[in-house]
Amino acid sequence: MPVPEAIGTILAPAHQAYLLQARQMQALSFAVHIPLVCFGIAFPMLILFVEARYLRTGDQLYLTLARRWSRVMLALFGVGVVSGTILSFEMGLLWPNFTATFGSVFGLGFAIEGFSFFTEAIFLGIYLYGWSRLSPRLHFLSGLPVALAGFTGSLMVISVNAWMNHPSGFRLVNGRAVDIHPWAALLGNSYLWHELIHMYVAGYIVTGFLISACYAFGRLRGRWGRYERTALIIPLTVAALAAPVQVLVGDWAGRDVATTQPVKLAAIEGLAHTTRGASEHLLGWYTNGQVKYGIAIPKLLSLLAFHNPNAVVKGLDTVPANRQPPINVVRLSFQTMVGIGTLLALLGVFFLFTRWRRGRPPNSLWFHRAVVLAGPLSVVALIAGWVTTEVGRQPWVVYHVMLTSQAVTAAKGIPVGYATLVIVYLSLAGAVAWILRRLSRAPLPQREEAAV
Amino acid sequence: MHLYALPLIFILIGLVLYVVLGGADFGAGFWQLAAGRGERAERLREHAHHSMGPVWEANHVWLIFVLTVMWTAYPVAFGSIASTLALPLFVAAIGIIIRGTAYALRMGASGPRERAALETASGVSSILTPFSLGLVAGAIAAGRVPVGNAAGDQISSWLSPVPLVIGVLAVSVSAYMAAVFLAADAARHDQPELEQEMRLRGLVAGLVAGAVAVAGLVVLHADVHRLYSELTSGAPLVVAVISALSGLATLALLAARRYEACRYTAALAVAAVIAAWAIAQSPVILPGLTVAQAAAPHDVLVAVTVAVLAGALILFPSLALLFRLFLGGRLSEPAASPEAAQATTGRARTWASPGTLARVAGALLLAGVGLLNAADAPLAHLFGVLCLLAFIAVAFSS
Numbered sequence: 091m092p093v094p095e096a097i098g099t100i101l102a103p104a105h106q107a108y109l110l111q112a113r114q115m116q117a118l119s120f121a122v123h124i125p126l127v128c129f130g131i132a133f134p135m136l137i138l139f140v141e142a143r144y145l146r147t148g149d150q151l152y153l154t155l156a157r158r159w160s161r162v163m164l165a166l167f168g169v170g171v172v173s174g175t176i177l178s179f180e181m182g183l184l185w186p187n188f189t190a191t192f193g194s195v196f197g198l199g200f201a202i203e204g205f206s207f208f209t210e211a212i213f214l215g216i217y218l219y220g221w222s223r224l225s226p227r228l229h230f231l232s233g234l235p236v237a238l239a240g241f242t243g244s245l246m247v248i249s250v251n252a253w254m255n256h257p258s259g260f261r262l263v264n265g266r267a268v269d270i271h272p273w274a275a276l277l278g279n280s281y282l283w284h285e286l287i288h289m290y291v292a293g294y295i296v297t298g299f300l301i302s303a304c305y306a307f308g309r310l311r312g313r314w315g316r317y318e319r320t321a322l323i324i325p326l327t328v329a330a331l332a333a334p335v336q337v338l339v340g341d342w343a344g345r346d347v348a349t350t351q352p353v354k355l356a357a358i359e360g361l362a363h364t365t366r367g368a369s370e371h372l373l374g375w376y377t378n379g380q381v382k383y384g385i386a387i388p389k390l391l392s393l394l395a396f397h398n399p400n401a402v403v404k405g406l407d408t409v410p411a412n413r414q415p416p417i418n419v420v421r422l423s424f425q426t427m428v429g430i431g432t433l434l435a436l437l438g439v440f441f442l443f444t445r446w447r448r449g450r451p452p453n454s455l456w457f458h459r460a461v462v463l464a465g466p467l468s469v470v471a472l473i474a475g476w477v478t479t480e481v482g483r484q485p486w487v488v489y490h491v492m493l494t495s496q497a498v499t500a501a502k503g504i505p506v507g508y509a510t511l512v513i514v515y516l517s518l519a520g521a522v523a524w525i526l527r528r529l530s531r532a533p534l535p536q537r538e539e540a541a542v
Numbered sequence: 543m544h545l546y547a548l549p550l551i552f553i554l555i556g557l558v559l560y561v562v563l564g565g566a567d568f569g570a571g572f573w574q575l576a577a578g579r580g581e582r583a584e585r586l587r588e589h590a591h592h593s594m595g596p597v598w599e600a601n602h603v604w605l606i607f608v609l610t611v612m613w614t615a616y617p618v619a620f621g622s623i624a625s626t627l628a629l630p631l632f633v634a635a636i637g638i639i640i641r642g643t644a645y646a647l648r649m650g651a652s653g654p655r656e657r658a659a660l661e662t663a664s665g666v667s668s669i670l671t672p673f674s675l676g677l678v679a680g681a682i683a684a685g686r687v688p689v690g691n692a693a694g695d696q697i698s699s700w701l702s703p704v705p706l707v708i709g710v711l712a713v714s715v716s717a718y719m720a721a722v723f724l725a726a727d728a729a730r731h732d733q734p735e736l737e738q739e740m741r742l743r744g745l746v747a748g749l750v751a752g753a754v755a756v757a758g759l760v761v762l763h764a765d766v767h768r769l770y771s772e773l774t775s776g777a778p779l780v781v782a783v784i785s786a787l788s789g790l791a792t793l794a795l796l797a798a799r800r801y802e803a804c805r806y807t808a809a810l811a812v813a814a815v816i817a818a819w820a821i822a823q824s825p826v827i828l829p830g831l832t833v834a835q836a837a838a839p840h841d842v843l844v845a846v847t848v849a850v851l852a853g854a855l856i857l858f859p860s861l862a863l864l865f866r867l868f869l870g871g872r873l874s875e876p877a878a879s880p881e882a883a884q885a886t887t888g889r890a891r892t893w894a895s896p897g898t899l900a901r902v903a904g905a906l907l908l909a910g911v912g913l914l915n916a917a918d919a920p921l922a923h924l925f926g927v928l929c930l931l932a933f934i935a936v937a938f939s940s
């Protein structure tokens with residue numbers, strides 16, 4: 091690994107008065123793209139499951155469900171594509187020096203990702219427009235590459251993010267990356283695996299809870315037939331299983347962060363000084379080197395991070411103040427994610443337990459209200475998780491190698507671009523809400539036209 | 543041929559395919575906008591929408607391909623271009639958002655008013671995007687992008703004759719590609735009236751594109767003389783002549799209603815223009831930066847080449863399948879009712895009783911927690927994760 095403070099840059103870093111806006115623009119674009127991506131990860135699998143059910147049982151209900159969901163998937167995929175395209179442009183528009191200096195190290199990941207998008211887009215075209223044109227079995231098979239590409243696509247993009255958090259596979263000489271081994275940089279990175287699994291499971295949580303939230307909402311409004319019940323149970327079961335698992339995967343992620351990015355961990359916990367047997371603080375606010383108004387649990391942090399109640403946990407004071415991330419942002423978002431994650435896991439366990447004991451899912455209004463809430467909350471957890479990871483890495487864009495302020499463009503007009511993007515994304519959000527309403531209002535036909 | 547030039551060839555191939563396939567998509571938006579009002583216009587728009595539907599997303603990915611290979615193989619050139627030409631690139635990106643969103647929304651639109659609004663939005667962005675991307679290509683060709691972080695002027699680098707002409711050329715070529723494509727599609731679906739309309743439009747757009755290309759040469763002569771003289775001698779000249787001839791051939795074929803052949807000659811004309819530009823400009827990619835200097839280190843180039851070739855092995859058969867199903871009319875016709883697709887009747891197989899499955903799931907969960915959350919070795923983590931994912935799968939199916 092490169093030594094700390096070895097700074098790499100090819101193009102001359104320039105002063106950019108609007109660095110913060112550039113960062114917010116990037117964050118905004120991610121906040122739009124990533125929830126959509128969850129549907130790219132998990133929706134094909136769900137739809138294929140339902141279609142397989144149809145093939146097995148011949149029950150028309152499953153077919154209707156699969157076809158309706160696949161129209162939603164098409165709409166979300168379209169929006170996912172454009173938001174992803176914006177991200178690709180932003181790599182150059184906002185961070186040209188990052189791309190110019192390290193493009194050859196990490197770019198391969200995006201290039202391969204490009205091919206998985208190709209596969210996804212091509213087979214999605216075949217799947218969605220081929221409902222009654224292909225034989226049922228062939229049609230089902232044409233959906234498999236879509237589901238697979240959702241996985242490989244996130245694998246490659248996360249490998250880039252993992253590389254930024256834990257860079258390797260090159261040497262720096264005079265600010266240039268030399269001796270580059272792109273495969274090792276991307277796939278030989280220990281940091282990749284927890285991020286990938288955590289994100290992949292998050293995809294199922296977000297998709298599952300959001301879809302079931304829609305039907306639970308319908309239930310509260312009195313729409314509650316066999317169709318709705320099935321449409322609620324299937325995604326909810328997936329999400330309910332994934333949510334407790336996510337807590338376990340998150341624990342693993344935390345231990346990886348503790349060993350590779352101690353400063354990020356210190357920011358997550360608000361730990362000002364290196365401490366032996368550090369305690370964990372729930373809630374609270376970090377000021378003047380300590381967490382105020384929090385609930386302290388002695389030695390828990392050392393135990394969780396290093397499996398040893400007396401382990402030494404590095405504090406923020408191991409680096410100068412201008413090399414520390416904004417502590418409360420990181421801390422708050424982490425606590426948000428963990429809090430929501432715990433609630434979702436509890437909800438999931440409750441649902442599964444009731445189903446198992448009583449042989450049928452919980453039926454109370456309160457349960458359905460909770461499911462309605464769980465949908466948006468899971469998205470909040472998702473974004474909060476990424477804020478933890480990305481803001482926790484600040485001020486570095488490539489950890490201990492390149493500062494975000496060195497990566498940024500020298501071009502003018504960032505505020506104008508930012509404002510434009512905000513307007514565009516607001517309209518986009520409105521548009522998505524509109525189309526989803528439209529699609530959900532469409533009658534439940536027995537004879538449905540193709541998804542065109 | 544040196545290894546350092548190979549990714550550039552991939553980029554140029556991607557660019558040609560994007561102009562031909564993605565261009566047809568933007569062109570379709572252009573014709574939707576230009577169709578005006580009334581019933582016939584409505585039919586034309588409907589046709590354009592249906593024809594592009596299944597291939598829209600796949601066509602679009604070519605641009606992503608070009609960008610990613612560019613920043614991996616020629617990172618400094620990419621950073622310089624993106625920072626100096628930030629404005630046109632940003633406009634192109636916004637155009638793509640609008641175009642894609644309008645496309646995604648179209649299926650929810652009911653009634654001509656909603657559709658017309660969406661089509662206006664998508665039509666405007668369909669002009670804006672190729673125009674802006676043309677500006678970018680033109681600015682690079684005119685040598686107006688110096689190496690550095692936004693080192694060139696943010697406005698005057700693209701606001702000059704050559705980029706503007708290339709921008710207009712991009713729009714007219716898109717319109718032409720789309721007209722050919724739509725005419726062929728109408729012919730396949732036995733809609734002679736539509737076919738006739740699109741063919742006429744195609745001829746006009748083709749003539750316009752040709753005229754703009756000639757105008758481009760004149761402007762190049764006046765403005766970027768070095769590139770002009772390279773382009774009008776030796777190999778580039780031969781390639782440029784090929785392009786002009788295929789351009790003429792494609793018009794003749796269009797007039798003769800030979801659509802299939804017409805598409806290939808049109809693609810050839812585009813490919814030859816881009817090739818002529820590339821050869822004329824080589825070995826320089828940006829002023830003072832040769833392709834060899836811009837290229838990533840050897841290992842990276844090998845990796846990119848391997849990845850692209852392996853990707854192509856998957857990509858081209860899949861694309862061929864898509865276009866065969868699609869052009870064969872198997873994907874674009876209105877679908878029959880779901881009942882038409884017969885289901886294999888219920889033969890619910892269970893290979894394990896729910897009780898067993900539940901027990902297996904429980905064991906997997908326990909093993910997963912032990913390996914992932916209690917143990918500390920990476921290998922244990924690997925198996926732990928596998929156990930947990932298997933737990934989800936098994937529990938779900940029980």
Ligand code: HDD
Pocket residue numbers: 255284285286288289292295296336337338339340341343344345347427428429430431432434468469471472473474475476477478479480482
């Ligand atoms: C539905 C979403 C969701 C839920 C319920 C959780 N997480 Fe999470 N978390 C994410 C979604 C997420 C993510 C997908 O947004 C992140 C961002 C980067 C990553 O790899 O996953 C993340 C990052 C992330 C990180 C930082 C990893 C890094 O910087 O590399 C840690 C330590 C945790 N999570 C821990 C947890 C714990 C202990 C949870 C349980 C209570 C939890 N997460 C629930």
Ligand code: HEM
Pocket residue numbers: 112113114116117118120121124181185188247248250251473476477480481484487494497
């Ligand atoms: C590749 C080039 C990338 C650059 C230059 C970059 C840089 C940044 C920056 C500067 C921010 C803003 C942080 C802040 O607000 O302080 C950010 C946010 C974010 N990044 Fe990255 N990042 C990149 C790649 C990625 C990748 C590959 C992922 C995911 C796989 C990712 C996920 C996120 C997310 C989710 C946020 C949003 C945080 C928020 O909502 O505030 N980033 N990124």
Ligand code: HEM
Pocket residue numbers: 123124126127129130131166167168169170171172173174175176177178181207208210211239240241243244247248289599602603606
């Ligand atoms: C710098 C970061 C990123 C870039 C440049 C980027 C780029 C893109 C692009 C260009 C697309 C559209 C593909 C198409 O045309 O079909 C896309 C879609 C997608 N992206 Fe991203 N992306 C980024 C971050 C992420 C993250 C954080 C994830 C999640 C792990 C992700 C996973 C996906 C998936 C699964 C799709 C499929 C489309 C969908 O289902 O909506 N990407 N991305």
